[in-house]
Amino acid sequence: MADVEECVFCKVARGKIPAYILHKDEHVLAFHDINPQAPVHVLIVPIKHITDLEAIGAEDADIVARMFQAARKVAQELRFESNGYRLVINNGRPAGQIVPHLHLHVLSGRSFGWPPG
Ligand code: AMP
Numbered sequence: 252m253a254d255v256e257e258c259v260f261c262k263v264a265r266g267k268i269p270a271y272i273l274h275k276d277e278h279v280l281a282f283h284d285i286n287p288q289a290p291v292h293v294l295i296v297p298i299k300h301i302t303d304l305e306a307i308g309a310e311d312a313d314i315v316a317r318m319f320q321a322a323r324k325v326a327q328e329l330r331f332e333s334n335g336y337r338l339v340i341n342n343g344r345p346a347g348q349i350v351p352h353l354h355l356h357v358l359s360g361r362s363f364g365w366p367p368g
Contacts, residue, residue, distance in 0.1 A: 255300045260352040264298050273328070278314050279321045281357075290360025291331055295321045301353040304342045322357045331359040339367070 255261050262268040264280050273293060274281040284292040297314045301307055307315060319338075326332040336359035341347035 254302070254351070258300055258352050259350055260294075260296045260354065261300050264296070273325055274321055276317075278317045281321050281325050284356070288356075289358040289363075291329060291336070291358065293322075293325050293329075293357040295325070295355040295357060297353055302351045303348065303353055304340065307353070318353075318355050322355055325357060326359070329359075334359055337363050 259268060260280075263270045263272075263282060264275075270282040270285075272280065272282045277298065279295060279297055281293055281295050284294050295318045297311070297318060299311070299314060301311060301314070322336075322338055323332070326336055336357060339356040339358065340354070341349075341356075
């Protein structure tokens with residue numbers, strides 16, 4: 252359980268680290284990224300400590316669905332839904348994952364290039 256004790260997003264979920272929280276329920280948490288890469292940059296994280304996509308179990312299917320539903324809810328509530336937005340999961344260090352707790356980046360408010368950097 253040491254991972255959970257030290258995990259920055261678990262600490263946010265438990266209120267031990269302050270964050271600008273947009274949505275919280277028993278399954279998922281949405282809050283503004285501390286280092287935004289776009290005018291809107293929200294993180295959606297499961298309350299359960301799941302390190303990455305490989306750690307998602309069959310029993311977590313509902314949580315994963317709820318992460319996407321939370322992204323949509325944030326897009327509606329912050330009124331950027333009709334402007335388009337990008338969802339990103341950096342899975343693993345080579346892909347840019349720094350925090351080993353599964354999270355969905357929700358980015359909006361500017362144009363996005365493709366391929367991504
Ligand atoms: P990743 O590189 O995909 O692991 O993304 C981790 C994200 O978490 C980065 O965009 C960070 O800016 C963000 N982050 C790290 N610590 C915090 C925090 N305490 N509150 C909000 N966002 C954070």
